[in-house]
Amino acid sequence: DAGVIQSPRHEVTEMGQEVTLRCKPISGHNSLFWYRQTMMRGLELLIYFNNNVPIDDSGMPEDRFSAKMPNASFSTLKIQPSEPRDSAVYFCASTRGPRNYNSPLHFGNGTRLTVT
C-alpha cells in the first residue's frame, strides 16, 4: 500500500499564476477529500468526491478554486489566478466510503503552497 500520494510537496508561485495540485488516492478507496490547513483557520474541508463525483464543494472559497476527479486514481485541485492569501498546506485524503463512515481518512503528505 503506497498510501495517498500528493505532488508537488512544495510549490512557490507568483500572484496571478495558475497552480495545480495533484493527488493519487489509495487503490480501492472511493471517497476523496481535499483539505486546506492554515494557522488561522485550521483544517478546512474544501471539497469531497464519492465514486469520482463531487458531492459537496461548499468549502471551496471562491470561483478561483476548482477540483476534478477524472477517474478513481487521480484528482486535481486548481487555483487560477492564485493570490497570496491562498498560501497554505493542502491535503488530499482518501477512504472507503461513502457508507463506510467508520473508516478513517488516510492523508497524503500535503502540498505546501506559497504565493508571493
Added chain:
Amino acid sequence: AQTVTQSQPEMSVQEAETVTLSCTYDTSESNYYLFWYKQPPSRQMILVIRQEAYKQQNATENRFSVNFQKAAKSFSLKISDSQLGDTAMYFCACRTGANSKLTFGKGITLSVRP
C-alpha cells in the same frame, strides 16, 4: 452539520507523565465516529485512535485511550507515559453517516518536556 471544539490551544507535559486532551462535539446524527489524529512537525496526519458512537466501551491503543461521554458529547484523549515523540498537534474529528464528511477541531499543540 457537525461541529468539533478543542478549546485548549496548547499543553505541556513532562516525559513519562500522563496528559489529557479535551474535545467536545455536536451532531444531530445518531450514527457517527470520532477520531484523534496526530500531526508531528513533519506535517503528516496520523490516525491515533477512533471510537464508535454506539459503543460504550472506551477505545484504547497502547498508551492512548479515550474517555467518551456520549451524553455530554465529550471525547478526550489520554496519553499515558508520555514520550518525546508524542510532541505534535492533535486534532479531534467527527464523521457521520449522513454526509460522510470528516470535521476537525482547531487542534491542540502538545509539547513533551524531557
